[in-house]
Amino acid sequence: MTSMEEVIMKxxxxxxxxxxxxxxxxxxxxxxxxxxxxxxFDEINDWSCCGATSAHVTNHKLSSALAMRxxxxxxxxxxxxxxxxCAACYNRLVTSQYEISKHPELREETExxxxxxxxxEINVINILELFLKIGxxxxxxxxxxxxxxxxxxxxxxxLLVRPAAITKFDDAEQPVSMxxxxxxxxxxxxxxxxxxxxxxxxxxxxxxxxVVDLSKKILEDARSHGANVIAVAxxxxxxxxxxxxxxxxxxxxxxxxxxxxxxxxxIGLALGMxxxxxxxxxxxxxxxxxxxxxxxxxx
Amino acid sequence: MKIGVxxxxxxxxxSRTVDCPRVARVCESxxxxxxxxxxxxxxxxxxxxxxxxxxxxxxxxxxxxxxxSPHMHERTFRNAAVSAGINPFLxxxxxxxxxxxxxxxxxxxxTQKAIELVRMAIEKVKRDKPLSKINxxxxxxxxVIGGGIAGIQAALDTANAGYxxxxxxxxPSIGGHMSQLxxxxxxxxxxxxxxxxRMVEVYQHPKIKLLTYSEVVKIEGFIGNFKATIKKKARHxxxxxxxxxxxxxxxxxxxxxxxxxxxxxxxxxxAVYIPFPQAVPNIPVxxxxxxxxxxxxxxxxxxxxxxxxxxxxxxxxTMLVADIGAIIVATxxxxxxxxxxxxxxxxxxxxxxxxxxxxxxxxxxxFERIASASGPTAGEIKRPSDGKVPxxxxxIQCVGSRDDSKGISYCSKICCMYTAKHAMLxxxxxxxxxxxxxxxxxxxxxxxxxxxxxxxxxxxxxKYIRGRVSRIYEENGKYIVKGEDTIAGMPVExxxxxxxxxxxxxxxxxxxxxxxxxxIPYDKYGFFNEAHPKLRPVESTTAGVFxxxxxxxPRDIPESVAMASAAACKAxxxxxxxxxxxxxxxxxxxxxxxxxxxxxxxxxxxxxxxxKDVKDMNGIVYKEVAYINQGVCQGCGxxxxxxxxxxxxxxxxxxxxxxxxxxxx
Numbered sequence: 035m036t037s038m039e040e041v042i043m044k045x046x047x048x049x050x051x052x053x054x055x056x057x058x059x060x061x062x063x064x065x066x067x068x069x070x071x072x073x074x075f076d077e078i079n080d081w082s083c084c085g086a087t088s089a090h091v092t093n094h095k096l097s098s099a100l101a102m103r104x105x106x107x108x109x110x111x112x113x114x115x116x117x118x119x120c121a122a123c124y125n126r127l128v129t130s131q132y133e134i135s136k137h138p139e140l141r142e143e144t145e146x147x148x149x150x151x152x153x154x155e156i157n158v159i160n161i162l163e164l165f166l167k168i169g170x171x172x173x174x175x176x177x178x179x180x181x182x183x184x185x186x187x188x189x190x191x192x193l194l195v196r197p198a199a200i201t202k203f204d205d206a207e208q209p210v211s212m213x214x215x216x217x218x219x220x221x222x223x224x225x226x227x228x229x230x231x232x233x234x235x236x237x238x239x240x241x242x243x244x245v246v247d248l249s250k251k252i253l254e255d256a257r258s259h260g261a262n263v264i265a266v267a268x269x270x271x272x273x274x275x276x277x278x279x280x281x282x283x284x285x286x287x288x289x290x291x292x293x294x295x296x297x298x299x300x301i302g303l304a305l306g307m308x309x310x311x312x313x314x315x316x317x318x319x320x321x322x323x324x325x326x327x328x329x330x331x332x333x
Numbered sequence: 334m335k336i337g338v339x340x341x342x343x344x345x346x347x348s349r350t351v352d353c354p355r356v357a358r359v360c361e362s363x364x365x366x367x368x369x370x371x372x373x374x375x376x377x378x379x380x381x382x383x384x385x386x387x388x389x390x391x392x393x394x395x396x397x398x399x400x401x402s403p404h405m406h407e408r409t410f411r412n413a414a415v416s417a418g419i420n421p422f423l424x425x426x427x428x429x430x431x432x433x434x435x436x437x438x439x440x441x442x443x444t445q446k447a448i449e450l451v452r453m454a455i456e457k458v459k460r461d462k463p464l465s466k467i468n469x470x471x472x473x474x475x476x477v478i479g480g481g482i483a484g485i486q487a488a489l490d491t492a493n494a495g496y497x498x499x500x501x502x503x504x505p506s507i508g509g510h511m512s513q514l515x516x517x518x519x520x521x522x523x524x525x526x527x528x529x530x531r532m533v534e535v536y537q538h539p540k541i542k543l544l545t546y547s548e549v550v551k552i553e554g555f556i557g558n559f560k561a562t563i564k565k566k567a568r569h570x571x572x573x574x575x576x577x578x579x580x581x582x583x584x585x586x587x588x589x590x591x592x593x594x595x596x597x598x599x600x601x602x603x604a605v606y607i608p609f610p611q612a613v614p615n616i617p618v619x620x621x622x623x624x625x626x627x628x629x630x631x632x633x634x635x636x637x638x639x640x641x642x643x644x645x646x647x648x649x650x651t652m653l654v655a656d657i658g659a660i661i662v663a664t665x666x667x668x669x670x671x672x673x674x675x676x677x678x679x680x681x682x683x684x685x686x687x688x689x690x691x692x693x694x695x696x697x698x699x700f701e702r703i704a705s706a707s708g709p710t711a712g713e714i715k716r717p718s719d720g721k722v723p724x725x726x727x728x729i730q731c732v733g734s735r736d737d738s739k740g741i742s743y744c745s746k747i748c749c750m751y752t753a754k755h756a757m758l759x760x761x762x763x764x765x766x767x768x769x770x771x772x773x774x775x776x777x778x779x780x781x782x783x784x785x786x787x788x789x790x791x792x793x794x795x796k797y798i799r800g801r802v803s804r805i806y807e808e809n810g811k812y813i814v815k816g817e818d819t820i821a822g823m824p825v826e827x828x829x830x831x832x833x834x835x836x837x838x839x840x841x842x843x844x845x846x847x848x849x850x851x852x853i854p855y856d857k858y859g860f861f862n863e864a865h866p867k868l869r870p871v872e873s874t875t876a877g878v879f880x881x882x883x884x885x886x887p888r889d890i891p892e893s894v895a896m897a898s899a900a901a902c903k904a905x906x907x908x909x910x911x912x913x914x915x916x917x918x919x920x921x922x923x924x925x926x927x928x929x930x931x932x933x934x935x936x937x938x939x940x941x942x943x944x945k946d947v948k949d950m951n952g953i954v955y956k957e958v959a960y961i962n963q964g965v966c967q968g969c970g971x972x973x974x975x976x977x978x979x980x981x982x983x984x985x986x987x988x989x990x991x992x993x994x995x996x997x998x
Contacts, residue, residue, distance in 0.1 A: 199738070207804075208684030227806030227813075 045164065046108050046116035046156070047075035050084055050123035050269075057120070057269030059313025063298040064119055064161070066312065070305045071172045078107050078116065084123040085130065087236050098140060099147040101130035106148065108156045115157040117164045119298075121193040121268035124160040125201075131155060132200045160194055161267045161297060162211045163203060173218040178306030180220025183326055186300070187256035187264045188212035188223055190230050191271040206230070212297065216265055219304035226259040228252045233274040246281050249274045253282075253292050263321070264294045272296060277318045293321035335367035336455060337393040339384055340447075341375030341400035343430055348373075350434040352444040356399060359448050365459055367391050376406050381413040388417035395423040395461065397454040399447065401430040420463035422917070422985055425454040449998055456997035460990045464917040469964040471557035471913055472658040474499065475904050478549055478847075481509020482890055483882025483897040484663035485531050490901035491661075492540035496908050499655050500535065501563055502545045506612035507532050509665055513595065513698055515705035515712070517890060518754040519785035525611060525707065532613040544653070546618060552660070552851045555941075555965040556877030557913045559657040567648040569619035570605075574643035577615035581605045581635035581644065590623040593709075597699040599717055600709040605635055609707065619644075659877045659904040660851065662861060663897060664844060666883040668696055669733040669741065669837040683732060683739070685804045686834060692718040693812060694805060694832045697751055704758045714762050716831045719810075723830030726759055727814045728752045728770040729802050733837030735773060741837050741858070746887040748835035749776045753786045755833060756795040768795045769827055771802050771816055779889070798825060805832055838887040852940070853878050860886050871900040879903050918968035918985045920961050926980030927958040933972035933981060934959060941965035942972065 045068075053061035068075060083089070085100030105127060108116045118124040134141045134152060145151055159167065190209050198206035207230060213223040231252060234245030253275065256264050266272045276294040283289045295314065302312040303323050309315055314322075338360045342348035353371040361369035368391045374380050375398060387393060396419065398410045403426040411421035427450040437443040473496055477488045480502030488500045500507070511517075512532075514524035535541055544563060551562035570581075582605055589601035595608040604624035607617045625632035626646055636644045671683040688694045693716045695703075706712040716723050730752050734745040749772070756768040775797070777783040789795040802816035811828040818825045840859035841847075848855040853873040854862040861880050864872040871879050879900035882893035907913075922933075924947060934942040945960035959981070961972070973983045982988070 205682065205684040208687070208690070227808070 043073040043168070045073065045075055045159075046111065046113035047077045048081055048084070048104055048108070048116050048118045048123060048127070048158075049077065050118060050120040052120050052269035056273055057296075059316045060119060060269055060272070060296045060298060063296060063302045063307075063312040063314075066307060067298050067301050067305060068168075070176055070302075070307075071168055073168050075117070076111065076113060078104060078113075079111060080107065084118070084120075084126040086122040086126050090126065095140070095143055095147065097126065098130045098133060098144050101126045102134065102144050102152060103148055105131055105156050105158070106150055106152060109154045113156060115159055117159055117161065119161045119164075119267070120270075121160065121191055122270060124158060125193040125196075127158045129200055131158065160201075160203070162194065162215060165215045165297075165301070166211060170214060170218040173215070173301060173304065177218075177220065177304050179304060179325060181300065181304050181323065182220050182222075183262075183324065184219075184221035184300070185260050185262050186216045186221050186223050187226050187259065187261035188216055188229060189233075189252065189256070189264050189266050189271060189275070191266070191268045192230065192232050192235070194267060195230065212265065212267065215297065216300060219300055221300065221304075224256070224259045224261045226256055226261065228255040233271050235270055235274070238270075238274055238278065242278070242281055243285070245274050245278055246285050249278050250282050250286060250289070253279070257290075257292055261292070263300075264292060265297050265300055266294060267297045279319055291319045293317070293319050295321065334365055334394045334459060335392055336365050336458060337384070337387050337391065337396040338366055338369035338451060338455065339375055339380075339387075339396065339398045339400075340369070340371040340429070340451070341380070341398065342371065342373045343375075343401055343434075344373065347400075347429050347434040347447075350437055350440055350443040351429055351447045352440060353399075353447075355444055356429075356447050356451060360397075360451050360455065363452065363455055366455060367393060375400055376409050381409070384410065384413045385417040388414065388419055393419070395419065395425075395458045397425045397427060397451060397458055399427040399429045399451045399454075402426075402428050402432075420465075422464040423458060423461050425458040425461065427451045427454040453994040453997045456993040457990050460987075460993050461985065464984055467915045467917050467919065467963050468912040469555075469557055469915060471908060471911060472559070472656045473497065473908050474655065474657050475659050475661060475901075475908070476501065476549070476559070476561050476655065476657040477661045477663060478851075479509070479663035479665055479882070479884065480504070480507030480535075480543075480545065481663060481665045481882065481893075482511040482528065482531075483665065483884075483888075483893040484509070484661070485528075485535055486894045486897035487661045487663055487881050487901045487904075488535055488541055489531065489538065490898050491904055492538050494901070494905040496540065496905060498538075498541045499561070499563075499657070500541055500543050501547050501549055502543075503548050504608065505546045505568070505616075505618040506608045506614070507535060507543065507545060508609075508611075508613065510698070511890060512609065512611070513597070513705070514701050515708070516754065516758060518750045519779070519781040521754070521757075523706075525705075529611045529613075532611070536613045543614070545614060547653075549847070549850065550652075554657075555962065556875075557658050557907070558964055559660060559877065561655050561657050561660075563653045563655065565651045565653060567650050568616065569621070569624075569645055569648050570617055571643045571645050571648070572614070572616050574641045575616045576641055576643075577607075577617075579607070579617070580638045582607065582617055584634050584638045586632065586634055587623055587625060591620060596702050596709050597696070599695075599699055599702055611707075619646075659879065659907050661879045661881055661897075661900045661904055662847075662851065662853070662873070662884055663881040663893075663900075664841045664847060664884040666838040666887065667841050668698055669839050671696075671732060671834065671836055683834075686729070686732070686802070686832070687805050687807070687812075688834060691805070691807055691812060691832075692716075693723075693830065694834065696834050696836045697748065697755070700755050700833045701751075704755070704762075712762075714759055714766075721830065722763055723766065724763070725767045725827065725829045726756070726769070726831045726833060727802075727812070727827055727829040728756055728768065728833045728835065729814075730770065730772045730835045731801075732834040733839075734835075741839070743837075743858070743887070744776060745835075745838040746776070747838065747889045749774075750779070750782055750785065750889065752833075752835050753777075753789040753795070757789045757793050760789075760793040760795065768793075769814075769829070770795060770797050771814075772797060772799055773801070779891070800825070838883060840884060844884065851875070851878060853880075860884065871896050871903055877907060915964065916968065918983065919963045919966040920968065920970070920972050920981050920983045922959045922961055923980040923982065924958045926978050928978050928980075929957045929959070930977060931959060932975050932977065936971050936975045938969065938971065939965050939967050941967070 085097035090097035234248040357369040357371040585603035587604040592598040593602040702708040800817035800819040844859040881897040881900040946954040
């Protein structure tokens, strides 16, 4: 039994480029949380770009080959599964594997490009699946405090659960798995409307106005449903919802800040780590969790 | 034995590639052949006369006809032989058209092949034995499964033709979905007003035995001779004693304990209930899952108030067995449940529409109840959440239907019509209201159907938007419907007070299990299959089992009623004779040789093989053998080929006959 658990608790880890740059705190908090929960990562040696955005909008074969390179590396490393915390990486990896299994010609071309044969399927999982696999009970068992002050709007964005036929995970239109994980930290979750709407994604660079409008709608819907923080599981979503709030203030004078945290940071807070340890102080919108003042009046 | 050989030219169909006169000449010289001749059209009247005359004049004992496929004219030639005094099973057909002339062009080779085909038939006919038709008795009683409009119509038609009917309905009342409808398209007549008289007629008909709150659990036997086992679920009310006064219902303290499924969960009911005031029979049912007596043994209020002593807590399910001649299956449909919590495991839900989450996102049947004069709002259009009159309703068609990604490819057929009707009913009741309909295509094929839709658009100002809806969410008591207008090429957003989804029609729960119980085929969705989509639309492939209504595919009321009458007609044709004639080509077991391995029983696709005890002189069973029910056997020969001890023989196709054919080749 013990050995089984040990096997299960070891996961292949594909960080992706954001985790080394704009979403450094996602990587920091994820690694720390995983360690606290008794799991461990085996990082893919020599991992490279997943083929997201620039590749997959310009060259289908290239994006497939880039993703498959990493999957093959995981296979060579003897891994059964692989966590991709970035929603875009996750999506590219599962989609490429799916397409290759459906289209023999694409498989041949990709194999030719990589000069290697695709031998085994890797179970690529997203960050939500990772915590569900580790077990919500593990979070509750290791919890140092309950985040009872938090009312969290769980934001999935567009890539984490779609397309349903490929991701085969949760309901693509009304997902609930992030809520389950967040509630294990003792926080409350709110029922809101924009959990799978588009944040504007990569338009952030060329058409910031679009992102400001779309992301503003998401923030306001969360706020109007009583949320005091938004939880995300995607570096791109985080950038748009967190960093672009400064631009929002210019477009929408009077915009009130709403903190946006990575799911891993929320769990980290519940496991007793502080904002600095988790990299929350790297965000554009400052955030510090304050425990409720103990109510002594009753006693 | 004197054999006659008749070679047909089939116009030029055979003679173009086969030298027919030569075939006849060669065959005439074979031992046993008394007479051989060729003719241009052997199936024609003069051709048949040639056969008859030859039989009489030459004193023939058996004949071989070289012609088209036996599927085409075997019956013709057998009848000709019978009229000249020869047993029909002493007629063999050599297929010289489909198996020879049509597929070859070398005249010499084709002629040689034709000669050999005829020779094979000659050798077989020499060994053929005269067979006589099997007569099986017919039980003059029809089982109708399902008490919706189709079942009601089928039961009434059959009973009015003078035959006994057993009508089985699983709910406490007959009436089906039609009893839930407000008004019906395209005439807008009240559904209950046209239906309830028929329900009463069923109840009072001396030839109809009505079994409500009952289910068919087993069907045995074969056409004309079925045996049906029916489970009558315990109502916990003595049907003989109950007067239907309803006092138990009004006094039951559980009041609003359970969802009222007749009201599509828009209202509540107590533990003891009748589904709706016009229910037939007007006898309540006690729902054990909510009744206090079954929870803690206390209460018993109904017992106290019932002055006829009709409450019977100890009543148990009972099993009834009925002999049946024909079966009409009319189990109807249900709506695809898009509520995520109760979604069908087979299909994916519509999380994006928030059904089951938002109380004001409802399905078509729920809207029927809201619009119905007998419904929870007494016919006033009010939304479920706060009882306010909606000023703007969005209707969405094709929810589930025509959507491969949700697992249903077919069109549910009735939604275009009932959605137009819903919008119209709404506009008639709420004059300043706005009705929007999102559609993919409008399919209004039917008498007065297209006119009806045009009326909704032109007279009642219903706004049709061609496009799909991507998402619905709540904002300040309004439901924001985001969709696309594909004609204008623009996204649209409507803040509705109520959203009505036209969800797909799917087969009833457990339809596949019922199909297996009865022994009829069904498609991948669970709809029952007809024997032929055009020419045998109300028959199943199982002899004696007929289909009616939406259990076969989505149907509206007129179609269901037409099918039901057709099925009743088919059933009464069957019952009109005292016995059924069956082809004698059936398998028979040689009991002395049979080792009782019962491999045959495993492979028989018709369930015709039974276990029979063989007793010695003292009446003691000393072995078990296979016994083939001649009424069920279809003569496929699977058992014959499987039998290890070669103890099964198929009449008309025994080993000797087949080997002789092969040896002649």
